[in-house]
Each structure stands twice: as structure tokens, then as C-alpha cells.
Amino acid sequence: MRTKRASLLVTLLGLAGLCAAREAASYPHAFTPQQSKSEEELLTLPGELGRPGGRLVVSLRAEPKTLNPLTAVDAPSREVILGAMQADLVHINRATQLTEPALATSWRVSADYLQYTLTLRKGLRFSDGHPMDADDILFTFRVYLDENVHATQRDLLLIGGKPIAVRKVDALTLVFQLPQPYGVGERLFDGLAILPRHLLEKPYTEGKLAETWALSTPANLWAGLGPFRLKEYIPGQRLVLERNPYYWKQDGKGTRLPYLDELDFLFVPSSDAQVLRFQSGDTDVISRLSADNFFLLQRQQRGFTMADAGPGLEYNFVFFNLNDLGEKASSEMARKQKWFREVKFRQAVSLTVDREALVRLVYQGRGAALWGPVTPGNRRWLNTSVPHPARSLDQARRLLKEAGFSWTNASNGDSVLVDSGGKPVEFSILTSSSNADRTKMATLLQDDLKQLGMHVQVAPLEFRSLIERVTQTKEYDACLLGLVSFDADPNSDLNVWLSSGGTHLWNPSQAHPATTWEAEMDHLMEQQLSATTYEQRKKLYDRVQEILAENQPMIFLASPHILAGAKDTVGNFHAAVLEPYVLWNVEQLFQRDGAGSNSK
Amino acid sequence: MNALLEIQDLEVAYRSTAGRECGALAGVSFEVYPGEILGVLGESGSGKSTLAAALLRLLPPNGKFRKGTVRFEGQDLLRARQRELQKVRGGRIGLIFQEPSMALHPTIRTGEQISSVIAAHQALDRRALREKTLQVLAKVFSADANRIAESYPHQLSGGQRQRVLLAQAIACSPALIIADEPTASLDPSTQQDILELLRTLRDQLHCAMILITHNPAILAGLADRILVLYAGKVAEIGPASEVFGSPQHPYTRALLKCLPPPLTENLRPRKSKLTVIPGESPNLQQLANGCRFEPRCTDRMDVCTTSEPAETSLSRHHAVSCFRYGG
Amino acid sequence: MRYFLRRTIQAVLLLFGVSVLTFLFSALAPGNYFDEMRLNPQISSETLASLRAQYQLDRPLPIRYAYWVSSVLRGELGFSFAYNTPVGPLLWVRARNTLLLTLTATLLAWALALPVGIWSAASLGRWPDRALSGATATFLIVPELVLALGLLIFAVRTNWFPTGGFVSTGFETLSPANKLRDIVLHMALPVAALALSSLPILLRHVRAAMAEVLGAPFLRAAEGHGIPRQTLLFKYALRAAANPLISLFGFSLGALLSGSLIVEVVMSWPGLGPLLLEAILARDVYVVIGGVLLSTIFLVGGNFVADMLLYRADPRIRTESAAK
């Protein structure tokens, strides 16, 4: 056996949350619909005027698996499809985190928040030149909602278990009927690619939709509404996209976007190799940089623009196994769960964590300490009044003493924490072995907790084994994980806070909330779902954050900054804290020298 | 007549794994003349094989020449360059090893093993090489040279293998053949065949031969001169008729006493012979002062325990190392 | 001929065994492909169940196995959950790239290991041998991954070699000669990493096998016949030491598809490595089983070649099997 440790694909828990938010669309920039030749209604983007032509090369950590938005669930496929090849009706701007017009130029909400009327942009064409109209949208939603297609988007379009209904008013107007009131439903449309009926209707009726648009699809059988379209796929090596000549955006001077002629995705399966290839000039932009590599590149001064976009939406935390295990629980597990259920125990653990050291040692300072799930990067939803208690071993000890714990001296002279039954407090923390940052955090935590006399073992597990343990078999003591909100809106974490949610990690999918504070959180989350103003929602969500801080079901640790880089020659490079961190404005990126990356 | 091979005061030692040295040959001198057969007689451990190896500088890595010269056709082999030496080995001096089953490469066809020897000394093309190989084989096999050439050693009998070794040795018509126990592992009738063959070859090729053996019977009637080796020293050297007729050294006498009537040797002669001479051959790592044969000698004198005898000439061709003759 | 037939039957049985065991392990390994979606709040557990049902993941193991075997017979080698395509074509393309890399590296490693190992054995215990032993010891502890990374750093610093991949971005526009040059340049580092990581082991074996035979009487005999040293070492000694080396060579051939995983990942070589590694982690089981099966075929092939070579090289084995 000669397999050695590989820096395996760091699988972030990409919690893609596409949820509704009730807020009026307010735009920082003026979008002026402009009538251009032959009924085309192009969207004009502000920003630096670019230079058409050239090629941009980006590395992907894994090969995309498909070009079919219905079956794409892996991060690379989504990044390619949603980021560069497809377009949605309404788009969440990754920089402002607000909704803005896309394929739909405007939307109207009925007074009862049950009806959304969308107006389509005029003169839209798919990348193969075929015109797009309301029938394509009807087709798209029929496909998404068809149970036999197994589209993962289907669940999004069910509200309260009932599907959204779509009705065509005329060629450019559609009415979406929601089964129950829902905040700003327009956020639902982000990420829903519109499918070309003229290409997909046949496979759909034949029941072969899932297999269509595999990577080997000939370029002429593929069409989308995004800035780029398929040119060529070379298995294992790269995916080449070319400029969509029918794209519906233009720059301030009326030049049709995108600027780039070609967008190349190279498959570079190791993160270190990605850095090296960026360093050697093979790729033009890089994102998801670790702090170490960020410093490394910054130090080199090889003509890179390095960008620290600030704290992202990833929050890392430890949680204990609070599941109701019933008869399944061993006596040992029952004893441990008695500690874990004790809120003072959790608070003591939280007080012992040296968050400052985590940020310094794990993120080399490019991160933020966390006391709640909302990171400082998400200013609109951060509850600034949640207390940030300083690390205090004395206070932690006092809490533990109050909860009936005490200390004895072990044979080797170490002080050992014991529970009321005299048993030493020992437990293990699961963590994903492929994520170096989290393993490091766990090791630091282990050392922190040793000072309380807790004997903690770190158990790094391969990711899927970990998920199975946490969500299926529930055989674990504690677990260190991280979640990334796809969208800065609280609703993206709905299933984390609802006690019935599948990602309510410490005790998922409960039939009834196990505790009063969980019941209160359920109530608050549901309330904010139907609340109509930002202020109302913010107040409700602030209370959720307070409950979390009081009860510490998750002990929040730290959040890394979003670090990215680009060659100096790449114009309009602005890293965002939302995915895709760098390619979110790919239609505006351009090569200053026009040549693009192709040095060798 | 000029000597073909002249060995003077040859001393060889081995370094043991513990790092100590022990002498295997201690000042051996003799000559070999063109066309003659010199029989070298000695029991196990007397240094016979070392002598054979030393002549061609084939000592194992832990063997070392201490002093002496080996002059062959006017060239000092011990100081010759590797290239020169290689020309002599197999070209001018043919070598026959004692164990035919181990001296042949197990996975190369015999014909190829012979042609390799030829190719090492003569620039011939493939066909000529093959022809020459078959010719050489024909000299040692009355028939079937082709089949033998295509065979692997393990497919041949002991006698056949020994003939192949012979063929390798004579392949380049050498001036001297050194045969180290050529018949030791063979049954008596095959032994006779091989000895007969050796004699024939000598007559055909007019080469000299050093025939090393522990068995005096083999040398009788074949060797022109006899050299008796004991514990790395020459005990007695002289014409075969004289040495066999009137052995002078006590060791030679003891050795010849155990000679059974000719042609009735049993299969494993070594054992029966050596039991007759009392005592065991000396441990060369722990030599006392004095004559090396002294502990086993029936004629020992006082002087024998304190110093070593020198070679004394009895006649022009006959010399003995024993105090009885002056020493 | 009968021997050949017997080997074929054995190979089929082996493949059967490997596939059954891999299937079992895949069932035992925790989690399945759709588990990652479990943490995705967009997707309900009903959808997950229906997806699992669609791919028959909810069926009992024997049925899944039967389903897979029928797919193998169709030449598809099963169906990839992630790629939504048959596994066969996924594997072929990448296996070709892997072979290009590993075959070159293996041949290079052997071409280096033989002369150097023989030289080392011939100077056993003297300084060249000692220096070499030190060097092999050093290389033995350098993990393949570190070696590959080191070479990449070298490439970045010197700019002499590309830092990974198979061809440059503008490959299509190059002239045939430049295309060849481009591929060779891209191959240089991964080949070097692979060759260097297998070299110490090969060297040790060549040296040991040669040291074993160098004291043999027939070599001294051959030396006594004036056979030149080159012939002595490279023909006589090497042939005598061939048996263990041929077995080892069989292993080298067998590892052609499976031995380059890490290097491929680090050097972003479009071979089987990245595909299989991702498939293993994502529990895309049929891709894994297909990959395992493919490398098993190579293994069997490698052993078969080794047996054939042994049969050719050692007449004693030939005689023995003829006698049977």
C-alpha cells in the first residue's frame, strides 16, 4: 500500500441556501434598460470599461461532473454552470448581497405576498441563437417540479410542501403563484437556470433528461443564457468555454459583454498545486486560498493583486451530541450526554476556547473570532449586542463547579475534571481529516480543554464517514464542523436552526423541539419567514442569535477571511465574500494586455 | 628449455571476517615447461585451489597477494593490467574448475557459454563463432556436439558438463591448462574417460597442463612431474617417476602409502585416503613455529618443532623441504 | 496453450473475487454518494431517497452486484452517479494518460536501477556503494507527495518546466514538433517524481539480487575464462540474478495503473488518479470498482508477463513445467 496522505479535496459544507428574504430591492447602482437594435433590451453594467478579447484561465479543484443544471450537485459543476454558463431570472449580486434584475427586468409582488409577476427582458436569445421566451420558462419549471426528473431544485420550489405554480400571461410576462405568503420570493429565482426547450424537450419526454448534457456533449447541442457557452471538454484536463455572442449585458459604452473570448477551467486537484500553477502564471485568478498560501503569494510580488475580502460566511463551531438516542445509548454515552446537556458545561467549554489563538494560529490573523453564526462579514444580520465574553478559566471552573463537577489529581499529577459520579470527563471531537484548518482547531481546542482537566481526543475522520456518524448513526461525542451560508440571508440557515431541520446538527430532524429554547427558535425562524420588513426580520433573527449565545448548542469558534488573487493584468477583479468569490462578475473580467494567460 | 610459467615465492593470505589474516600459500616456487603435465598433489586445505586461482589472479575479494611473482610467457601476471590479464585468462591459459555443476552458468546454453569465451578473445562474426564453438565441442564430444550446444547445464550429465568445462578451457588453444580437480565429482569410469581426454588434448594442442588433485592415482601415468603441496608449502617436487618411485618427503610417502591398487578406487576416495594419515591437516590460522607437517610426521626430529625446513635439491629436478635432507 | 488457458481462468476468478470484495467494502464503508446532500438544506430526505432508489442503492447487495455484472458485460462497467455516464468511457481516456506516464517512468526507473544497482553490487562495501546506500535511504523517507511538490517548486523557481497538466493552454495551435516538445516537457516532472520514488526500492533489490550471485563459482569461472567485466556483470551475473528481479518487474507492470495516484493529483495529470481519489471520497462506487478492476487486470497482466519472462529466462522452470 503506497498511498500517501493527499491533500484531498477540501469539501466544505457548501450550504447553498436559496431562500426568500423580504426586502425591497434597492440598488446601489443605476441599471438603465437600454433599447438597442432590433428589440434587444441589454442590461448595462457599471464598472471599469474593459478591453474585449483574450482568455482567462481558472483552476478547479475537481472536474465538473456534468453540464446539466438538473443533476449538478457538486461544487465545481455548480461553479461552472451557475457562474459562467447559465443565468437566472433574478440574481443576487455577490458583492452587494442584494437582488437585482437579470433575465427578468422587473418583478411585482401582490399585496398578500402570494403572487409574483415577472417581466422578461426583450430579445433574449440562447447561446445558440435560438430566441428565449416565456414558454422556455414554463418548460423549465415543469421540469424542475417533475418528481420523475429528481431535480435537486425541486425542494426549493415547494413551500410548505406545496409547489409553486407558474402561469404565462404573455410572451414576456409570467405569474408565479406561491402556496403561502413568503417574503421576497424573488430570491428564490437566483440559481435556477433557465433551460432551452428546443433542445431538452425531446429528452424530457423520452425520460432521458438526467443523462443529457453530460460533459461529452457536443458544443452545438448545448445552450444557455450565461456569458459563456461550451466550446470543448478534454477529460481530466480542462473545460473550455467561449464567449456567448448573444449575452444580454453590455458595459457603459455599449460594448456587449463578456469581454473575454475564452474562459478555461483547468482541473488541478490539489490546493497546493493550484497555488503553484497560479504562481507560475498558468492560471489568472485564484480563490479559496489558505492564509499560509495567501501570505506566500503576497510576499512574492510577481505581479499579483492579492485581495482580502474580509470575513466570509463560513462559521466553524463545535457541537455536542444532544440527540435523543433512546435505548440505543450505552450507559457511557448516557453519562456523557448528561454533561453535554448541561448548559453550564457548554458555556464553560466556550469560555475556555482561546478564539484569539485560533485566529492567529489557524488563519494567521486573517480571520475573525466568532461568538455566533453570523460572521462580521455579514453586517446586515450580525447582532452586535451578543456578548463576547473574554476567555476565562476561572469563570469556566466556577460554572463547572456549579454544575456539580469537581477536580481530582491523577497519578501523574495532572488535575482531572470528574463529574458528580466521580467519573473523569473524557470525550472525543470528530473532525474532517481532509480539512487541515479544522483539524488544527481541534488540536488547539484539545489543549485548551486540558487546562480545565478535560481529557479530549481528536478523531479526524474522512468526510463521508463523519457525516454518516453525525446524521445517521449518531455515534459521536462532539464534532467540529463548519458551515458556509451560500447567501447572506438568515433563511439560508433555516434548516440549521429549525429543530425539524436535517442540518440542525446537534439533534437533527426532531419531531418536536426537545427544549424550550429550541421551540422558541423554531417559532422565531418561522415568524421571520413571513415577516415583511428587514427591521422585523432583523429583530427576530437577533433574538435567535441571543438564544444561541445563551444556550451554546454550538460553540462558535472562528471564521476565515475570503482570500483571493489575480494577475495584475486582470481587470475588474473584485473578490466577493459570497461564492463564486472571484468569478461572480466573470462577464466583466478582462485582460488588460488582451493576450490572456498562455505564456508558455 | 625456457619455462612457460615461473612462480617465485608466491605468498597468499586470506582475511577472515573477523579481520585476521591467515596464510594460504607460503612461499611457493616452481616452473612449468611447455608441453609438460605438472601434477599438483595435496589434501584439502593444502592450498591447491588457492594456487589455481592465484595463478590467474582470481582470488576471492578477501584474498591478498603478499609477495612473489607469477611469470607467464615473460609477463608478470600479478602486476599485469586488467586488460592484459583478461587476454591471458582463457586465451593463453585455460582453466578447468573442479565442480562442473557450479562452474557453469545455470541459465545460459552451453554453446553460448563456450562462444562467449571465444568471443572474448577473438573477433569473429556470429557464424564463425558458432562454427568454432561446434569445432571445439567436437574435440571433447565424440558425437552430438549440436545437441550439447543447445542444452542447458542442468540437462547434461556430470561427465558431459566436465567436458563442456574442458571445451571452455581449450576453446582458444591455450599454452597452459590449469585443471583443478577435474574428476573429483565423477564416477570412476567417467574419470578415466576425462583423464584420457585430457591426455589426448595435451597431445593435440601441445599445451602444458597443471593438474591439481588430491588423488595420486590420477597422476600416475599422466603427469610428467609432481608437486606435493602441504599446508601452503611445497613439500616435494620432482619428476613423476622419482616422486612416485622413491618418495622422499614423509608426507609424500604417507600419501602414496594409501594409494589403492589402480582402477579399484571407490566412489569417494577422499575420505578413505585422509583417514590413513594420522592427524588432521593444520589450521592455517594457528600455525606453530616449525615444520608444518611436524605434528603428523612419523619421522619427526627436534629441529622440526622449532624452525621450518627450506627446499633442498636432491637432484636437478627433484627438491624436498625436509630437515632429513638438510633443510 | 493449456497453461495459457489455466491462467486465463485464474485471472477471471481473480477479477470476480476482487469485484465481489470491492462491492462488499463499498457497502461496508460508511456513507454513500448522496450523503453529502444530506447536509444541504435545499434537498429533502424524500428526494435523497428517490435518488438512491433511482440508482438502485436501496436494493440488496447481490441484486446490485448482478446489475453491475450485466453492465460490465455490456462494456459499461457500471454507471457513475456523479458523471451520470457509464464508467467505461470515463476510465479509458484517463487510463491512457496514466499509462503514458507510468510506462515511461517505469522503464526509466528500471533503465537506471539496473546499471546503478549492478555497479553498486560490484563495488559492494566500498565508497560508491556506501554513498548510494545513503542516497537510497534518504530517498526512501521522502514521501512521494513531498517529492512531487519539491519538483513543482523547482519548476516554479526555474521556469524550465510547466507546473503541471498534460499540455499547455494553446496546445492546438502548435506545430507537431512543438506539440511533442510540449508533451515531453509536461511529462518530465511527473515522470521524474514517479521514477525517483520507485528507484530506491528497485535499486535495493537489484543490488541485493546481484550481491547474492556475484560470489557464485560460475562467475569466477567465467572470469577465469577471460570474459570481459561488462559481459560478466550484465550478462552472466544479471541472468543469474534474474528470477527475483523478473518477479519485481511483474509488480512494476502491475502497478502501472495504480501507482501514480498521488503524483497525478499533485501534478494535475489527467489520469486515473484524480478521478479515482475523488470517486473514493465521494463514494461514486462504480467508478471505484471499475478503476480497481482495471488495475487488477493490469496486475494479472503484469504477473503473467513476469511468469512468461521467468519461463523464458530460467530453463530449469521450463524443464520442470514440461515434465508435469
Add this chain to the structure above:
Amino acid sequence: MKLPSKLAKWLIALGLLHGAVICAGFFTPYDPGEQDRENTYQPPTHIHLVDSQGHFHIRPFFYRYLNREDFSEPPQEDTTKIIPLRFFAKGARYHLMGFIPLSLHLFCSDPGSGRIYLLGTDAYGRDQFSRILFGGQISLLTGLLGAFITLLLGASIGTTAGYYGGWRDGLLMRLAELFVALPWLYLLFALRAFLPLAVSPLEAFLLVVVVVGTVGWARPARLIRGIVLSAKERDFVRAARGFGASNTYLLRRHILPETAGVLLTQAAILIPQFVLAEMTLSFLGLGVPEPLASWGNLLANLQQYSVLVSYWWMYLPALAIVPFFVGYLGLASALQEHANPHKIEVGVTGDTV
């Protein structure tokens, strides 16, 4: 019997190296798991005899490094405070050879005065020197026991297959092929699922040994089989069999000795490989758990690109391990020479038989 000098030399060298590892607690100043979070990635401490004013001190001393804001700057020594080295001083508690409780260290500094890092510190500010020596205890034992298990399995299976031949050979060799062909990564995932999460260090270690030992037998088995195959066809073995020698006698006297060379070579190769295999297992959560040190752990740090190019002292563990591996390889060669009968016997009697 007296050992040949070369063998003795290697044995002594390895003995000294292992001695240092076994008595790691005494030779190292600190507990290998102790974190010094203020001093992560510290370069090795310099030991001085002459201070910044040019005064000579009899007692060796060192300076602390000033903390750096940015890791890219070279570290500066704080020359205002001389920290003397203390020899045979009391420090962290440890168990010598695992059972003698002691707190005596060969060298350390006064508590609270600043810490000495002979080989620098890692990402957690742990003393690398201590980690290397303590890590050796686990890794060497893993390598030795693992190699022993592998070779024992390999030799017995290979010998059985080669010696008895026939259906046994076929079966065992197919089994070996199966073992080589199996996807071990999968098996290990499966294995991990069955094991309790929090394994004690001892359990974890035994697991590593067993996993490492049982996975690798196929290759040695095949090599051994090849040798046994040819050995049993040697004339003297055939002869001995003809005389009615028993199988056990033949195996013990004639066949197994032939395999010694390959076994020893394999051992010398396997020990380093197993030390590294531990690294892979750690990745799967099967290896030696943090914060325990092992050589596999230490080398794993090098797999990060940023570490590889930024902190040169992180290479030192690799350098420290080299002498052990050179020692094992040298020992293997010496043993091989010792075991090889031709070369030595020839010299002593002068006649080869």
C-alpha cells in the same frame, strides 16, 4: 562467536540511535505535546558562548526570539536577556522507557525564562526536538513490529507456496494477487467505521501495526516463493530429499537460509515504508492521534506547500530520520554479507567444496 566488525559497527550505531529514542524523556527538554502558542514556527534557537557585548560566558546560553508580526520577516534575537542553559536540571515530568517516572533532563532552561528549541517549533509552538525523539518511539516500534508481521506472513506463505507447489501454490499466489489488488483505502474506511472513535494511544498504535503488517505481505511472499522455487531445485536439495530428509529439515537447513538475503533487504525497505505508511493511516484517522508525535506526523507537515517553502527547519525531522534509515539499510547489507556463505567460507579453508 565473535561478530564481524562491520556488523558490530552498524549494531552499535543503531543501538546508540535507539538509545536516544528510548530515553527520549531525558534527552529532550520538554513534553512533546506542550504548546507554546506565542512561539509558533520558531526557528532553531542558537546557543551562544559570547554575548552581544562580546563577553564570554562559560555556561552556554541562548536568546529568545522576538515575536514577529509578519511571518515573512526574519526572526530577531532579544539580546537584552541572557538565558543560561541548565544541565541535568529538573523540568517536565516523564516516564523513562515508559515506566520510570522522572523529571531530570539533560538540558533545559529555568522555568519562565524562555524556552530552548534546538530544532525549532511547529505550527503549535511545540518543540520539534522533543517530538522527533518521542515520535521515534512510536514510529520505530511500528516499523519493526509491522515489518516483522509482514515478513513472517510473507515468508511463511511464500515458502509454503514455493515449496509445496501445486494447488497450494496456485491458491496462495492468487490470494496474494487479490491482496495486492484490493482497494485498501476502501477497506480502511470500512474498518474505521467499525472502530470506536476515541481509541487510546495504545490501541491506535496496535491498530496501525496490525493494519500495516497484514496489508503488505503479498510482495515479500511472491519474492520468497521465487527463491524457494529455485532453491528446491538445487542439486543438493534434491539429493537431500533423495536421502529421505524431511520437509522441515529441508526447509530449515537448505531453503530458508537462501531467503535470508531477500528477507533482510525487504525488512530494510519495509521499516522506512511502514514509518511512512503511518502517515497515510493518520490521514484516515487510523494513525497515531494528535497530540502524540510520530515520524509520520512530523513528515506530514512537509506536505503543505507553504510549510515546504517557508520554514526550513520543518525539514529537520526528515534529516533526523535519515541516520536511522541509513543504519537499517547498512545493517541489512552487513547481515546479508554475513549470511552469504560463499564469500566467507572460501577464504578460510582455501578449498571450495
